[in-house]
Every structure is written in C-alpha cells, then in structure tokens.
Amino acid sequence: MINSKKQKQFQAPKGTHDILPEDQKYWKYIMKKAETLLDYYGFERIDTPIFESTDLFVRSIGEGTDIVEKELFTLKTKGGDMLTLRPEGTAAVVRAYLDNGLNVKPHPVKLYYFGPMFRHEQPQHGRYRQFFQLGAETIGDSSEIVDAELIFLAYKLIESLGLDNYNVHINSLGCSQCRPAYLKALKEFYKNKIKKVCSVCKIRFKDSVLRMIDCKEPGCQEIAKEIPQFVDYLDEECRAHFKHILEFLDEVKVPYILNPHLVRGLDYYTRTIFEILPNENITAQSALPGGGRYDKLINLLGGSKTPAAGWATGIERIIMAMKERNINVPEVRPKPKIFLAQLGEVAKRKSLNLFESFRKAGVEAKSSLGRDSIKSQLRIAHRLGVKFTLIFGQKEALDGTVILKEMESGVQETIPLEKIVDEVKKRLKS
Numbered sequence: 001m002i003n004s005k006k007q008k009q010f011q012a013p014k015g016t017h018d019i020l021p022e023d024q025k026y027w028k029y030i031m032k033k034a035e036t037l038l039d040y041y042g043f044e045r046i047d048t049p050i051f052e053s054t055d056l057f058v059r060s061i062g063e064g065t066d067i068v069e070k071e072l073f074t075l076k077t078k079g080g081d082m083l084t085l086r087p088e089g090t091a092a093v094v095r096a097y098l099d100n101g102l103n104v105k106p107h108p109v110k111l112y113y114f115g116p117m118f119r120h121e122q123p124q125h126g127r128y129r130q131f132f133q134l135g136a137e138t139i140g141d142s143s144e145i146v147d148a149e150l151i152f153l154a155y156k157l158i159e160s161l162g163l164d165n166y167n168v169h170i171n172s173l174g175c176s177q178c179r180p181a182y183l184k185a186l187k188e189f190y191k192n193k194i195k196k197v198c199s200v201c202k203i204r205f206k207d208s209v210l211r212m213i214d215c216k217e218p219g220c221q222e223i224a225k226e227i228p229q230f231v232d233y234l235d236e237e238c239r240a241h242f243k244h245i246l247e248f249l250d251e252v253k254v255p256y257i258l259n260p261h262l263v264r265g266l267d268y269y270t271r272t273i274f275e276i277l278p279n280e281n282i283t284a285q286s287a288l289p290g291g292g293r294y295d296k297l298i299n300l301l302g303g304s305k306t307p308a309a310g311w312a313t314g315i316e317r318i319i320m321a322m323k324e325r326n327i328n329v330p331e332v333r334p335k336p337k338i339f340l341a342q343l344g345e346v347a348k349r350k351s352l353n354l355f356e357s358f359r360k361a362g363v364e365a366k367s368s369l370g371r372d373s374i375k376s377q378l379r380i381a382h383r384l385g386v387k388f389t390l391i392f393g394q395k396e397a398l399d400g401t402v403i404l405k406e407m408e409s410g411v412q413e414t415i416p417l418e419k420i421v422d423e424v425k426k427r428l429k430s
C-alpha cells in the first residue's frame with residue numbers, strides 16, 4: 001500500500017549550506033591556485049580534527065572574545081569530556097605542532113590547512129555557522145620578512161583569482177612591553193565619552209577596551225575616529241619591526257593602508273595584524289584573508305617561547321567576491337568531445353566497455369546509458385556541442401561495428417569496433 005502521508009522534508013541546518021555540483025569548479029580552482037602558491041613557498045599541508053578540547057580554544061582565542069563567549073559549538077561526550085567544533089585553525093595547528101613533535105624540526109615550520117570551521121553566528125550573506133577556511137602559518141621565526149611573506153602570499157592568492165582591486169589593511173598591536181601604555185591612553189580617551197558609547201562598549205571599557213575600536217555601532221564608530229593611534233605608542237623594537245614590514249611590502253608593490261581601527265577579534269595577536277579588503281563598498285563581510293603575528297600563543301599552549309605568524313581566509317567569501325565581479329573559472333571537467341548513444345540490450349551491455357576504452361585513451365566522452373531513445377540521446381549530444389556521436393545499435397553490436405556521426409555535417413560512417421578509438425583520436429586531431 002502506498003503511504004499517502006507526506007513526510008517531513010529536511011533543510012540544511014541554519015547557517016550551513018550545500019556546495020552544489022555547479023559550484024565545485026570554484027572550490028577546485030581556488031584550492032589549486034592556493035596549493036600551487038603555498039607549495040612553491042615551502043608550506044606543507046596539515047589536517048587536524050574537526051573538534052578539539054574546549055579548553056584549547058578558550059585559552060588561545062581568549063575568554064572575553066566574541067568567538068569564545070557566544071560562538072562556540074560545544075558538546076559533552078558520554079565520558080564527560082568537553083569538546084568544541086573548531087571555530088578557527090591556528091589553535092589546532094599549534095596544538096598539532098606541539099603534539100607531534102614538529103617543534104624539534106628545523107625552523108621555521110611552514111604549514112597550511114583547509115577545512116570547515118564552526119561559529120554560532122547570526123547567519124547572513126557571507127557569514128555562516130559552517131564555513132571553510134584556508135590558512136597558512138609560519139612557526140619559529142620572528143623576523144619581519146615572515147610577516148611580509150605571509151601578507152604577500154595572501155595578497156598574491158587574491159590577485160591570482162582575478163580579485164585585483166583589494167588593499168592590505170595593516171596595524172601593529174605592539175607587544176606586552178608597549179601595549180599597556182597604549183591601553184592606558186585608550187582608556188583615558190574613552191573615559192569622558194563613556195556615556196555616548198553603546199551598552200556593549202560600556203562593558204568592553206572595563207576589560208577589553210581595544211575592542212571598542214572596531215565596534216560596528218555608528219555612534220561608537222564616530223567616536224573611534226579620534227582614537228589615539230597604536231603606532232605612536234610602539235616601543236623601538238616594535239616600531240622597527242612594523243616599519244621593516246612596510247618596506248618589504250613597498251618593495252613587492254603590495255598596496256597597503258595603515259588602519260589604526262584594525263584590532264581583530266582574537267586575543268592571541270602580537271605586533272602585526274592585517275586584513276585584505278576591497279577598495280570600495282567595505283562591509284563587515286568583505287574581509288578575505290586576515291591574520292597576524294602571535295608570538296605568545298605557542299608558549300601559552302605549553303610549548304617553549306616560539307614566535308609565529310599566519311592568516312586565514314574564508315573560501316565562501318572569495319567565491320562571493322568572484323561571482324559579484326563575474327570572474328569565470330574553468331569547468332572541473334573539460335568539455336566532452338564525443339557522445340556515445342546506444343540502442344538495444346546487447347549494445348547497452350557492451351557500451352560500458354566502449355566508454356571505458358575512450359577514458360583510457362584520454363578522450364573526453366559523455367553518454368546517457370539510462371536512456372533508450374536515440375532521438376533523446378542525439379538531443380543531448382547536440383546540447384553538449386560534441387564533435388562526434390557514436391551510434392551503437394543492436395545491429396552494430398552484433399556486427400562488431402559502430403556508426404560515427406560527424407555532428408556538424410551529419411555525415412555517418414560505419415567503423416569496425418576495434419578501430420573506433422584510434423579513428424576518433426585521429427579525427428579529433430585533424
């Protein structure tokens with residue numbers, strides 16, 4: 001008996017999305033560009049689990065940050081362990097670096113990763129609860145060239161994808177020596193404006209005054225225009241470090257903007273931070289790669305004092321930007337050159353072997369083995385724009401031949417089956 005009651009239809013969970021076949025070409029194209037670039041510059045791929053111990057993220061990203069406070073997907077295992085779906089890649093890469101003894105390898109250790117990240121955000125265009133990040137990290141070198149190389153690579157990646165109207169926004173957050181003086185100046189600045197800032201910033205004023213700078217409330221943004229600038233408070237070493245990075249960027253002609261309002265929402269950054277943003281129409285969702293230096297994180301996670309820097313970019317955001325600019329990418333599979341149409345039981349049975357012999361010969365072919373009507377198969381062949389259609393009917397299957405139809409002229413010829421692959425290859429070349 002047919003059950004007429006309609007079953008509930010499921011939808012993707014809020015903030016997640018399916019990556020459909022028609023979009024796969026973007027993913028493949030971006031990853032190929034990224035892997036070729038990073039590989040050339042000596043980065044090796046690392047894959048870490050999708051979940052980690054909750055403490056890892058709390059300790060690294062920071063307790064007062066939006067990510068840790070509001071956005072973690074956390075679960076308790078049957079054994080009582082607290083695990084969290086990774087909201088970003090750096091903490092996990094550092095954990096893996098220490099866990100697997102990569103810290104005894106020659107430094108710097110250059111790693112890159114790619115995979116889904118999870119943040120319980122309010123979903124909107126370009127902001128998801130599951131999104132994919134590609135990230136690169138250079139561990140074990142504090143020199144300016146490391147920061148510059150990472151920024152250069154992030155920029156080159158974006159540029160190589162056809163996104164050429166972007167700038168690097170850059171700032172320095174100093175180190176533990178000079179940061180207190182800046183935070184003091186910032187508190188001083190906000191002290192007599194506290195009545196005018198939003199309710200969240202009133203709380204931030206107490207323990208994360210730095211985050212008041214990039215508050216998205218219009219009133220707070222207006223006030224932030226006048227903030228003291230970190231570059232004026234950097235100690236000598238941090239100032240020299242920052243200046244050298246800018247000189248490197250000048251040398252390689254990466255366009256940058258000194259942005260005193262850039263703070264980034266993670267606690268672990270020291271000195272350099274950057275984001276790559278479009279020249280115009282900047283929104284909260286326009287940042288592509290973003291990252292910086294995190295000289296204290298490895299020590300914080302149980303390793304010895306080891307400087308490091310890195311960045312991550314959202315892949316969905318890159319695709320969005322490419323689509324907005326009508327940037328075309330090559331199809332995942334090259335266009336088929338031939339179509340194999342079959343008719344009748346014997347031909348259908350033998351078609352798979354015939355199709356396979358074209359794959360082995362490197363000839364792009366298409367077929368529609370589920371169909372039985374020649375008319376509908378020829379219609380598909382026309383739509384695909386193939387040069388030849390092979391017609392393999394009952395008679396041909398028994399005779400050991402196949403009909404080769406030239407689509408443009410409509411001319412047909414019968415060819416022995418054992419010669420068809422060579423014949424097609426020859427004619428495709430001419």
Ligand code: AMP
Binds near residue numbers: 121313314
């Ligand atoms: P973050 O890890 O916050 O520094 O972000 C690095 C990059 O990841 C951003 O510049 C975006 O390109 C991307 N990203 C961050 N959060 C999301 C999200 N919720 N949805 C989509 N992409 C994101």
